[in-house]
Amino acid sequence: MTMTSLSQRSIANFVLDHLVWFMLVAVLIAFSIFIPKFAQIGIYANIIEQSTFVGVMAVGLAIIIISGHMDLSVESVAALSAMVTGILFCSHGIGLGFSTKPEWLVVPISLLLSLLVGGALGLLNGFFTVRLKMNAFIVTLASYIWVRGLVVALSGGRSAQDLSPSLRWLGIETILHVPLIAWIAILVFALFTFILVMTPFGRHITMIGGNPIATFRAGIKVDRLLIWAFVIAGAIAGLAGWLLAIRTSGATANLGTGMLFNAFAAVVIGGVSLKGGVGKLPGVYAGVLLLSSIHTAINLMGLPAHYTQVILGLLVLAAVLLDTVKHSIRQRFT
């Protein structure tokens, strides 16, 4: 009797904790059966490729939300880092066409610059939020606006084209039908999953999101860790921008517009609680894949793209609703 209720409970918990994966599998199976031409390697690879930029952005956003804060600036930060990469290493448009000797050195240099640009903006967000105790929502909303403004100002409304070939091959070369940049996104997920789950830093960030006062009393340097979280989220957004520049072989002033909401949707659908302290990065990746799958299905069916937005909005709503009813579902099985 107790055995069955216990196993029932653990099954219920398992399903609730990994719901987004079940949804992803169900959706993929349904699409593969009912949508003509969906069931091909190319489509699946495309879904993974599409998940690259929103996915990377979502990692930083998820870390910040798990720590109990908010970062709305990731999209604009990515755009700025893409623009910086574009201006420096593109040969046409507003590109300055810098090159390095040897050629491959452009990869680490541009990557480092992107991380620095993102990290610096993250530091600014963290300083205002943590040191000056301003509301993270407002601080990062302001960054979202002014950083995008800076991107437009830098570009003068024009675009940078023809990125250095030694960077571009990262977006062209594939392993198992999946482009290298998508593998980089998967690596970012794996790396930060490891950091969140296995290292003291990740443990502390999770606990701060759960109860900042308790962690402070336990002698954990809450403020310093939170600022680091913002710096990391910024740097990850910078990385997303770098990947975007590579994928589009340049940068435009409106590059990445709307990605924030996709990233946000993925984070919420992936099971990260907006209350902080709860969430797993693999779930977030599943959330991103789910969104890309739906996107792809809508494209294949030839429906107007606006439907994606409708479905996305409803999914976010459903995810938040689920977060609130999860507790009562769990109790039913206790």
Next chain:
Amino acid sequence: MPEGMHLQSEPLLQLENVAKSFGAIEALRSITFSIGRGEVVALLGDNGAGKSTLVKIISGGLQATSGRIVFDGHERQFASPAEAKAAGIETVYQDLSLCTNVDVVANFFMGREIVKRWFGIPILDEQAMFSATAKAIADAGTRIPSLRTNVEHLSGGQRQAIELNRFVHWGGKLVLLDEPFAALGVEQTRRGLQMIKAIAAQGISVVIVTHIMAQAFQVADRIVVLRQGTVVGDVASARTSPDDVVQMITGEALPGLAQKARA
């Protein structure tokens, strides 16, 4: 007299004329009292008497404006809770000392995680932490169904047990309990009081802030009463009565006491 003897007999914590003001407001005017080793002191007083401020000063959350604090034979001024904790003083606030979104083990080792290193990268040593937690909890005779359950699924009594066991495990010397039983049921409160006595028996000093007179008398060796930022009463609980204490708290003679005095 040998020095060891001297150390044993002196109090663990001594406060001398400790004062704290927030701008023009004097929260504490002049606090002088001491706490012996293994002694349970109940801190009583009306709302706004300065109990919370005093507890925060002892545990490093606030700094005194003036006065001397001698802890364990040394004059100290704790700049942060972390410093106080390193010295062996900890506050167990109701629901403020645990992260309910992680498991028992993570809470037990909060801020003191055991790590192993892979190529210089610190990695949580979950196994070592699990067995240490299991041992400490078992030694204390506390029953918790699974150390891998998130604390949010545990009862108030279990949470308190985790906090106190954690404190003892980490070599604490003085524990401050702020309204520890406010949210607990009768049975859990009884166990909590038992636990306080068990902790004191191990030589750990306990300061308990409470509104409930009965609890203070049940568990405390001494009762210290604050009113308007000063100590207005410091008596062994065996030598006073709830009525006397209420009188000290309010600063007014009770009708009952007055009648007793007339009789």
